[in-house]
Amino acid sequence: MDEKQLEDHFNEKIDQDIRIEPKDWMPDNYRKTLIRQISQHAHSEIVGMLPEANWISRAPTLRRKAAALAKVQDEAGHGLYLYSACETLGIDRDTLLDQLHTGKAKYSSIFNYPTLTWADMGAIGWLVDGAAIMNQVPLCRTSYGPYARAMIRVCKEESFHQRQGFEIMLTLCKGSEEQKKMAQDALNRWWWPALMMFGPSDKDSPHTEQSMRWRIKRFTNDELRQKFVDATKPQADLLGIEIPDPDLKWNEERGHHDFGEINWDEFFNVIKGNGPCNKQRIDARTKAWEDGAWVREAANSYAEKKSKRNAA
Amino acid sequence: MNENLFNYILQQADNCLILGQRLGEWCGHGPVLEQDIAMTNIALDLIGQSRMLYQYAAEVQDEGKSEDDLAYLRDAWDFKNVLLVEQTNGDFAKTILRQFLFDSFNCPFYEKLKDSNDERLAAIAEKSHKEALYHLKWSSDWVLRLGDGTEESHERIQNALEELWSYSEEIVNPSEADDDAKEKGYGVDLDAIKSERTDKIKEVLEEATLAVPEGTYNHSGGKEGKHTEYLGYILADLQFLQRAYPGNEW
Numbered sequence: 001m002d003e004k005q006l007e008d009h010f011n012e013k014i015d016q017d018i019r020i021e022p023k024d025w026m027p028d029n030y031r032k033t034l035i036r037q038i039s040q041h042a043h044s045e046i047v048g049m050l051p052e053a054n055w056i057s058r059a060p061t062l063r064r065k066a067a068a069l070a071k072v073q074d075e076a077g078h079g080l081y082l083y084s085a086c087e088t089l090g091i092d093r094d095t096l097l098d099q100l101h102t103g104k105a106k107y108s109s110i111f112n113y114p115t116l117t118w119a120d121m122g123a124i125g126w127l128v129d130g131a132a133i134m135n136q137v138p139l140c141r142t143s144y145g146p147y148a149r150a151m152i153r154v155c156k157e158e159s160f161h162q163r164q165g166f167e168i169m170l171t172l173c174k175g176s177e178e179q180k181k182m183a184q185d186a187l188n189r190w191w192w193p194a195l196m197m198f199g200p201s202d203k204d205s206p207h208t209e210q211s212m213r214w215r216i217k218r219f220t221n222d223e224l225r226q227k228f229v230d231a232t233k234p235q236a237d238l239l240g241i242e243i244p245d246p247d248l249k250w251n252e253e254r255g256h257h258d259f260g261e262i263n264w265d266e267f268f269n270v271i272k273g274n275g276p277c278n279k280q281r282i283d284a285r286t287k288a289w290e291d292g293a294w295v296r297e298a299a300n301s302y303a304e305k306k307s308k309r310n311a312a
Numbered sequence: 313m314n315e316n317l318f319n320y321i322l323q324q325a326d327n328c329l330i331l332g333q334r335l336g337e338w339c340g341h342g343p344v345l346e347q348d349i350a351m352t353n354i355a356l357d358l359i360g361q362s363r364m365l366y367q368y369a370a371e372v373q374d375e376g377k378s379e380d381d382l383a384y385l386r387d388a389w390d391f392k393n394v395l396l397v398e399q400t401n402g403d404f405a406k407t408i409l410r411q412f413l414f415d416s417f418n419c420p421f422y423e424k425l426k427d428s429n430d431e432r433l434a435a436i437a438e439k440s441h442k443e444a445l446y447h448l449k450w451s452s453d454w455v456l457r458l459g460d461g462t463e464e465s466h467e468r469i470q471n472a473l474e475e476l477w478s479y480s481e482e483i484v485n486p487s488e489a490d491d492d493a494k495e496k497g498y499g500v501d502l503d504a505i506k507s508e509r510t511d512k513i514k515e516v517l518e519e520a521t522l523a524v525p526e527g528t529y530n531h532s533g534g535k536e537g538k539h540t541e542y543l544g545y546i547l548a549d550l551q552f553l554q555r556a557y558p559g560n561e562w
Contacts, residue, residue: 046345053340057333060553060562061380062366065336066359072339073352080345118553118562175560284341292343294468295404298461305460 014215019145022088030214033207034144035089036105037216042082043100043107045075047281051115052124060118067164068121074157081153085146101286109267110193112275119172119179119186125165127187127194127232133158134228135198138218166235173239180241187236188244195259196267198225204264229257316492318372319392320499321433322382323489323535324421325365326393329383330543331414332358333550334401343404350450354411357443364436384554388543392487394534396479398542405468408454409476415448416512417483420505430498452516459520470522477525484509487535 001009006025013020020026049072056072059065083093099105110128115121136158139151172183199205199221211217219227229248236243247260269275335355342348366379373382396414401407422444425437458469484506486494493499517524533539553562 046340049340049348053336056336056339057549058552060384062329062359062363062383064562066356066363069336069339069352069356069359073349073356076340076345076349076352080349083345171561175562176557178557179560288341288343292404294462294464295343295347295458298465299457301465302457302461 014143014213017141017143017215019148020143021145029210030216031089033211033214033216034147035086035091037211038082038086038089038147039091039096039099040106040108042079042086042096043105044111045079045082047100047107047111047285048128049075049079050281050284051111051113051277052121054115055118055121058118059121064121064168071125071161071164074161078150078154078157081150082147085144085150088146097289101282101289103273103282106271108197109270109275110197111281112270112278113189113193114277116189117182117186119169119182120190122165122168122172122183123186123190125161125163126169126235127165127190128197129158129162129165130232131194131197131228133162134224134231138224141215141218143215166239169239169241173241183239184241187241191244192262192266193270195225195228195262196270198222198228200264200267201262226256229259233257313373313375316489317430317498318369319487319489320493321365321369321372323392323487325362325369325382326391327397327414327418327483328358328362328365329550330391330393330546331397331411332356332362333546334397334399335407335411337401338407347404351407354447354450357440357447361436361440361443364439368432368436380554384551388539388547389537391537391539391543391547392489392535393539393543394479394482395531395540396476396483396534398534398540398546399476399479400542402472402475403468405458405465406472406475408451408458409469409472411447412451412455412516413476413480413513414483415444415451416509416516417505419444419448420508421500424500424505428498428500429496433498455516455522456520459517459522466521469520473517473522474525474527477527478529478531480513481530482532482534485530485532489535 007027010020010024010026010030013024020030052068052075053072056065056068059068083096086096087093096105100107110131115124133155136151136155140148140155142148142151169183169186172179202208202220202222205221208217208220212220233243233248245260247258249258250256251258270278273279332355335351335358338348338351339355340348342351362383363379366382370377370379370382396410399406399410401410419441422437422441426434426441428434428437455469458465460466484502486502490499490502494501514524
């Protein structure tokens, strides 16, 4: 088959919702788009470990400490499945990590915000994992097989995290005045960054159209953001805390909530590296990687020696 | 209250909590993703073990306290963990060596505690022993890899061994609670563990091409509540929220 026939065959499969597998022919740009998206997602998981790991040592009860450890460990696990899915596209994990450390690859900008109080553990689970689920559930049906399969596992755990986060918020909101203040403060700080997690508005999203055509993405950024706002508002009401948006109200005609304009300057600034913790996050990841170099070398050297001994 | 039983349970509960707390500091900063997961997993097991033990200790104490009261509202002098577990993480070699010295105790400890005439302790040991077996395998494997890996890794873990060696024995030297536990049959005979443990340590160190340090001095005091300066900082972190906002549900 020539290139044209291969591409027609590929498009037919996409149209019929037949999964693309690693050995199948695929357009270069499809491969590139997937590497960009999956690696960005994997990086988000491992950078995302940092703001929450920050509170493991200070978790207020042993039950919460165990849950926090388990959650951050799940995120590391998600990172692993996603790097593996990405490797099926012909790029290795070390190269991907190098792209993260040198700033060539991006990760979700939400993780460039600091976790200042315990309530942030609740808000991250509730809002950040909640937004992630909105983004990720459709990815369980994404056109690339290994990515879709990784996402099925990821989504199961994320919905558990989201419930856990909401439960932290609920406990705080039912608690003392100070605890309730903590919960409100966390909502105030995480609400807008959580909305930004869906990416730029559709009119400014350069990759959306092609990704929809290839069925990598199934909904646009704005559609998912709307869905998130609609799902989250009643939850905030249940908690008895207020979403920091005076323009947020139910629109009977649209059957959706209207909400205020996102501060896109802030969004693009954080993406450019000017968020409150961009430097700390990348420094922490880079330090872990560099400090670990001798450990990885030792493991390789030992494995080599051992296989030589076994061969002898 | 049976004071000796209470202290006996706390010794082990505090060991697990403080080491779990230390290992948790690695979370997100491990040398490679798989080992980040392994260390978090072990931390999680240890916190789980500490919870079962604190719950039982609180029942033995019979003052209506909870696992969290015991973990979060005692000061350093009431903590009974050995000094080994409060040592800093240092580099990965030091963390591994500290873990290995602990696991080489923890594994036979739970194995023998399964025969305790105290049903609760026997049940906790039954569950925890399976975890401890895995921990010991993991830390021993890493002692081998680092000891017999590269020149740098060998040097680093040998240094860690020199640094931690004087904190190794305290865990198998009996306190008053240990003696009572052995005599009444609810605890284990530390002498039996000691020789088994020494053999295991020597065997692994030898295979890892590491030299057993010559020093014979042993630090002690942890089981009696006399700790290193590190413990105060660990507790400041661990107990912050419970201390700053007392009496709340979390």
